Amino acid sequence: MLEVRILLTTCNSYVLGMAYGPRVPEYLLKEMECPVCRDYMVPPILMCKNGHNVCSKCRGRIRLCPTCRDNFIVTRNVALENIVRQQEFPCGNKERGCTALFSIENIAEHNDVCGYAKTKCPLRLINCCSWEGHKNNFKEHVQEVHGEYIVYNPTFHCQVLSRNVMFVSHFGELFTYHKRRKDGIYYCPVQLFGTSSEAAKYECEFKLMAANGKDGISSKFSVSSYSEDFETIFNSGMCLRLDGKTAQKFLVERDLNLTITLSKL
Ligand SMILES: [Zn+2]
Ligand SMILES: [Zn+2]
Ligand SMILES: [Zn+2]
Ligand SMILES: [Zn+2]
Numbered sequence: 314m315l316e317v318r319i320l321l322t323t324c325n326s327y328v329l330g331m332a333y334g335p336r337v338p339e340y341l342l343k344e345m346e347c348p349v350c351r352d353y354m355v356p357p358i359l360m361c362k363n364g365h366n367v368c369s370k371c372r373g374r375i376r377l378c379p380t381c382r383d384n385f386i387v388t389r390n391v392a393l394e395n396i397v398r399q400q401e402f403p404c405g406n407k408e409r410g411c412t413a414l415f416s417i418e419n420i421a422e423h424n425d426v427c428g429y430a431k432t433k434c435p436l437r438l439i440n441c442c443s444w445e446g447h448k449n450n451f452k453e454h455v456q457e458v459h460g461e462y463i464v465y466n467p468t469f470h471c472q473v474l475s476r477n478v479m480f481v482s483h484f485g486e487l488f489t490y491h492k493r494r495k496d497g498i499y500y501c502p503v504q505l506f507g508t509s510s511e512a513a514k515y516e517c518e519f520k521l522m523a524a525n526g527k528d529g530i531s532s533k534f535s536v537s538s539y540s541e542d543f544e545t546i547f548n549s550g551m552c553l554r555l556d557g558k559t560a561q562k563f564l565v566e567r568d569l570n571l572t573i574t575l576s577k578l
Pocket of ligand 1: 371
């Protein structure tokens with residue numbers, strides 16, 4: 314650590330032992346970013362034959378080095394790992410006003426919850442709202458503007474067959490349920506406005522019942538965080554998928570007979 318700090322004092326106004334204020338110069342922070350996912354690299358940091366770095370998460374997903382297209386070797390960049398472990402990193406929403414600094418272990422978790430992160434209202438999915446703003450102000454926005462879309466009971470019916478969005482206010486939290494179409498299939502995730510680890514404390518059960526009141530199906534899924542994007546949820550299969558043919562079996566007078574129950578694990 315000592316060598317690193319001394320090195321930094323020579324290339325910037327970095328003051329040895331300073332508790333806050335400018336940390337690593339911008340160009341050195343760039344060196345700690347993964348060229349694939351653009352996140353700061355959490356050790357182990359892996360290398361290609363020519364010494365380019367990549368984070369371990371991305372290494373598993375690519376065959377060749379994204380910088381030089383050469384092969385990877387089974388070697389870690391231990392020196393860079395040590396530097397990374399001793400740094401404090403600025404939040405990704407620095408430009409929007411978040412001044413917090415985090416260790417490499419905690420920065421990802423913070424990015425999930427940072428109140429300065431930009432978020433969009435899910436009602437944009439049904440062309441009802443174009444609100445976009447700081448996460449901090451989102452719950453207030455929903456309560457003020459979308460009262461008619463909120464249910465307060467953890468068990469609720471959802472009869473809309475096409476795209477739709479609802480909010481559930483319960484357990485002292487705010488959730489959203491949406492139904493969204495992709496390649497002819499409806500995807501129905503339930504998401505918590507909170508971190509992934511908070512979301513992991515909940516599950517949702519979907520019950521579809523035919524008009525005869527006897528034939529039904531039920532399946533349970535975990536709740537995801539609203540900060541997880543749709544592609545991840547679609548691809549992970551972590552939500553109810555409903556094709557047109559199945560949906561037809563559970564129609565009661567043209568309404569979908571779907572009941573959703575949210576529960577705490
Ligand atoms: Zn990466
Ligand atoms: Zn390379
Ligand atoms: Zn932040
Ligand atoms: Zn809205």
